[in-house]
Amino acid sequence: xxxxxxxxxxxxxxxxxxxxxxLGLDRVLAPGQLTIIANTGDDFRHLGLHVSxxxxxxxYTLAGLDDPVRGWGRRDExxxxxxxxxxxxxxxxxxxxxxxxxxxxxxxxxxxAGASLSQVTDDLxxxxxxxxxIVPMSDAPVRTQVETDEGWYDFQHxxxxxxxxxxxxxxxxxxxxxxxxxxxxxxxxADPELAAIIICPSNPYLSVDPILAVPGLRAxxxxxxxxxxxxxxxxxxxxxxxxTAKMMTELGLVPSAATVAAHYEGLxxxxxxxxxxxxxxxxxxxxxxxxxLMRSLADKIGLARFVLAQAGQGG
Amino acid sequence: xxxxxxxxxxxxxxxxxxxxxxLGLDRVLAPGQLTIIANTGDDFRHLGLHVSxxxxxxxYTLAGLDDPVRGWGRRDExxxxxxxxxxxxxxxxxxxxxxxxxxxxxxxxxxxAGASLSQVTDDLxxxxxxxxxIVPMSDAPVRTQVETDEGWYDFQHxxxxxxxxxxxxxxxxxxxxxxxxxxxxxxxxADPELAAIIICPSNPYLSVDPILAVPGLRAxxxxxxxxxxxxxxxxxxxxxxxxTAKMMTELGLVPSAATVAAHYEGLxxxxxxxxxxxxxxxxxxxxxxxxxLMRSLADKIGLARFVLAQAGQGG
Numbered sequence: 001x002x003x004x005x006x007x008x009x010x011x012x013x014x015x016x017x018x019x020x021x022x023l024g025l026d027r028v029l030a031p032g033q034l035t036i037i038a039n040t041g042d043d044f045r046h047l048g049l050h051v052s053x054x055x056x057x058x059x060y061t062l063a064g065l066d067d068p069v070r071g072w073g074r075r076d077e078x079x080x081x082x083x084x085x086x087x088x089x090x091x092x093x094x095x096x097x098x099x100x101x102x103x104x105x106x107x108x109x110x111x112x113a114g115a116s117l118s119q120v121t122d123d124l125x126x127x128x129x130x131x132x133x134i135v136p137m138s139d140a141p142v143r144t145q146v147e148t149d150e151g152w153y154d155f156q157h158x159x160x161x162x163x164x165x166x167x168x169x170x171x172x173x174x175x176x177x178x179x180x181x182x183x184x185x186x187x188x189x190a191d192p193e194l195a196a197i198i199i200c201p202s203n204p205y206l207s208v209d210p211i212l213a214v215p216g217l218r219a220x221x222x223x224x225x226x227x228x229x230x231x232x233x234x235x236x237x238x239x240x241x242x243x244t245a246k247m248m249t250e251l252g253l254v255p256s257a258a259t260v261a262a263h264y265e266g267l268x269x270x271x272x273x274x275x276x277x278x279x280x281x282x283x284x285x286x287x288x289x290x291x292x293l294m295r296s297l298a299d300k301i302g303l304a305r306f307v308l309a310q311a312g313q314g315g
Numbered sequence: 316x317x318x319x320x321x322x323x324x325x326x327x328x329x330x331x332x333x334x335x336x337x338l339g340l341d342r343v344l345a346p347g348q349l350t351i352i353a354n355t356g357d358d359f360r361h362l363g364l365h366v367s368x369x370x371x372x373x374x375y376t377l378a379g380l381d382d383p384v385r386g387w388g389r390r391d392e393x394x395x396x397x398x399x400x401x402x403x404x405x406x407x408x409x410x411x412x413x414x415x416x417x418x419x420x421x422x423x424x425x426x427x428a429g430a431s432l433s434q435v436t437d438d439l440x441x442x443x444x445x446x447x448x449i450v451p452m453s454d455a456p457v458r459t460q461v462e463t464d465e466g467w468y469d470f471q472h473x474x475x476x477x478x479x480x481x482x483x484x485x486x487x488x489x490x491x492x493x494x495x496x497x498x499x500x501x502x503x504x505a506d507p508e509l510a511a512i513i514i515c516p517s518n519p520y521l522s523v524d525p526i527l528a529v530p531g532l533r534a535x536x537x538x539x540x541x542x543x544x545x546x547x548x549x550x551x552x553x554x555x556x557x558x559t560a561k562m563m564t565e566l567g568l569v570p571s572a573a574t575v576a577a578h579y580e581g582l583x584x585x586x587x588x589x590x591x592x593x594x595x596x597x598x599x600x601x602x603x604x605x606x607x608l609m610r611s612l613a614d615k616i617g618l619a620r621f622v623l624a625q626a627g628q629g630g
Contacts, residue, residue: 046365080393084417088444097414102399109363127404190570 006030007195007226010188011050014039014207015054016071016241017233018182018200019061020294021096022132024304025198025298026062031131031285035188039135040117041144041173044156046094047085049104053156054207055121055136056103071241074099093161109239118182131183132304137211140179144210145172155206164243168250171205176213181220189220196311197221199230201292203244204263205251212267221267227311229270232257233304238277242292261285270310286310321345322510322541322628325503329354329522330369331386331549331556334349334376335516337447339619340513342612346446348626350503353518355432355451356459356488356525361409362400364419365426368471369522370436370451371418378443386556389414394490407486413531433497448499452526455494459532460487470521479558483565486520491528496535504535511626512536514545516607518559519578520566527582541628544585546607546618547572551591555608569595585625601625 013022013036022036039054058087059067060074067075077097086092096104103124110120120219125134146158148166158166181189188194202208212218221228234257239245245255253259257273261282264271271284278289290306293299324344328351329339337351352368368475370404375381375389382390392412399503401407411419418439425435440449461482469479473479503509517523527533549572554560560570568574572588576597585601592603605621608614618630 045419048427074399076395078393078395078413080391080413081396081417081420084389084414085421087443088417088421088439090417090421098395098416099394099399100398102403102405102415105362105364105396106400106403106405110364124403128402178372218363 006033007275008110008188008191008193009034009196009198009217009308009311010040010194011036011198011200011204011312012208012211013037013054013058013200013236013312014202015042015057016287018054018202018207019057019066019147020300021198021200021231021307022058022124023297024294024300025308026130026132027301028308029132032133034132035184036132036134037137037185037188037211038121038134038208039207040138041142041213042155042159043141043208044143044154047091047096048108048182049096049098049101050162051104051110052092052107052121052136054135055134056100057129058134059121059128061122062125062130062134064172065128073097096155101104116182118184122184133188135182135183135188137182137217138179138214139182140175142173142179142210142214144178144206147171152169159206159243163194164246168247169211170251172209173213176210177215178246179214181214181216186216186220189217189224194226196308197224197228197315198263198307198311199228201231201233203233203239203242203247204260205244205247215232218267219295224285228268228273229307229310230260230264231272231307232274234260235274235292258282261287263266270312272307317562319349320540323503323506323508324349324412324511324513324623324626324628325509326513326515327517327523327526328352328373328515329356329517330372333369333517333522334381334544335615336513336515336618336622337373338376338612339609340531341445341447342616343619344447347448349447350499352452352497352500352503352526353436353446353449354522354525355453356457356521357470357474358456359458361471362406362411363423364411364416364580365423366409366411366419366471367422367432367436367451370449371415373449374436374439374443374445375413376404377440377445377447377449380443380563385559388412420461421573422602428482431497433499437499447597448503450497450499452497452500452532453494453529454497457491457494457525457529459521462486462488474521474558477560478573483562486524488525488528491525493505493572494529496529496531501531501535504532504539509539509541511541511623511630512539512543513622513626514543514579514583516546516548516555518548518554518557518562519575520559520562528546533582543583544587544622544625545579545583546587546622547575547589547592549575550589550607557565573597576602587622587625
């Protein structure tokens with residue numbers, strides 16, 4: 001490993017939970033030091049628009065445009081589009097705010113004109129003044145599908161339309177086997193200055209597994225010879241937000257930090273659990289406890305510093 | 316001609332000015348009696364969305380959703396999308412309101428799924444509770460292009476982006492020769508109950524000529540044997556709104572009701588001018604004067620009744 005302070009950092013992140021740590025890392029690291037590889041398994045075409053929920057959550061969070069009250073979408077958002085669409089009898093189960101629409105319309109326009117998702121995402125983050133790189137896991141479509149007791153659902157139908165109500169029995173990442181890593185993701189993992197890989201506290205099954213399903217990613221991580229550090233999204237058997245714990249139970253798993261650690265076995269070197277789970281021991285892993293609940297910006301920066309310190313990157 | 320009260324009426328209309336008379340006609344006539352053939356020469360793809368400005372002006376005006384203060388777009392509109400798009404460095408010269416966007420997104424989604432513009436327009440007007448039929452002149456693209464002293468511009472670039480500033484030297488309707496009348500437009504003109512055809516007070520060159528450029532329309536009007544009545548958009552040498560008078564001067568024409576009458580020569584039977592132009596005489600035409608400036612709903616209904624009375628349709 002390159003233990004030098006100031007080495008490059010790669011973070012794998014899904015939406016809300018992961019974006020909180022990504023924000024902390026972005027604030028702690030120097031411009032250009034951090035590359036965030038984002039889950040695009042939640043992406044879908046809706047109303048003809050390409051929506052990339054996890055990328056947008058990262059963009060809004062790191063640009064300070066996120067809504068701190070609602071917890072998703074943009075601050076100072078208006079909803080005139082949805083009201084008008086409802087009046088027209090359009091599909092309204094997926095709430096698209098008026099400002100949020102600008103990102104979807106602009107992204108779709110550029111993708112349809114031939115740009116890659118990587119190019120569009122990089123231009124968006126630069127335009128929004130974000131110093132860290134945000135990279136989709138792949139420019140090819142990988143689509144998370146959820147097998148439930150009601151049949152298969154595309155991710156957003158399970159997650160938003162049916163509000164995670166159906167019982168989950170399996171998951172698939174359609175298109176993953178034919179996908180390749182986005183060029184900037186490959187480059188970041190091959191960078192000789194890479195000092196650590198961080199798996200953010202996102203849902204391991206819905207947000208991190210789609211990233212890991214892209215061929216070559218696990219091998220690239222294994223080849224890096226830098227610390228791979230995961231932060232548990234489960235605290236004392238509970239998910240901070242979202243369906244992680246419910247889904248784990250439905251999949252026959254005990255919702256616990258230990259189960260998450262087992263899920264990442266062979267991939268990670270260091271596992272960071274919340275202080276509520278201090279004392280957890282896992283064979284072959286260095287398990288350390290820290291305050292992982294990130295409410296304030298100070299919490300996010302604090303956890304980022306702790307994670308980086310585990311990698312020998314300051315602290 | 317069928318002079319019976321309650322006969323069917325066809326109106327040709329562009330945007331704002333034409334929509335005012337169309338609203339009056341809609342309020343005076345029984346549901347199903349009026350078919351409005353709308354100019355689609357102003358349509359364009361913008362930000363990947365299919366925008367049909369004249370159809371939308373008719374939809375909003377007849378549904379009571381139009382903005383009475385600004386004079387275009389929707390009432391109670393918000394502009395969060397445009398502000399966010401500007402922040403992203405997107406194209407902002409064409410102002411798309413948040414509610415307006417719902418129509419463009421829904422229309423584009425349906426067109427891309429294979430529906431015709433006629434189908435989409437008919438569904439929209441029914442959903443918005445409009446009793447009169449609104450029909451695009453053609454389901455095929457016909458695009459108004461403006462030749463200016465700066466070169467050729469697509470219509471919206473001339474009209475909105477450059478605010479009609481360049482000097483007009485010519486006009487073309489790209490695609491017109493290959494277009495066919497929309498089925499409902501043909502059907503309305505062939506309806507044995509048709510009692511009159513009304514050319515609304517829209518710009519003759521920019522809004523009515525594109526409709527007339529669709530092959531078969533002039534012949535269909537000529538074959539109808541019902542009164543064809545035009546209302547002058549020029550009052551005492553001035554356009555009520557928009558670039559009509561300026562453009563006429565640039566084209567070497569005297570901006571006057573007489574010039575408009577000459578433009579429609581051979582097509583119309585009755586020409587309605589404003590009281591300010593009373594006394595105008597045109598060979599082969601019945602010229603009648605009425606208050607044609609439509610500020611209030613009562614003005615619009617009053618002019619609609621007057622026009623219909625000229626066709627022997629009540630009054």
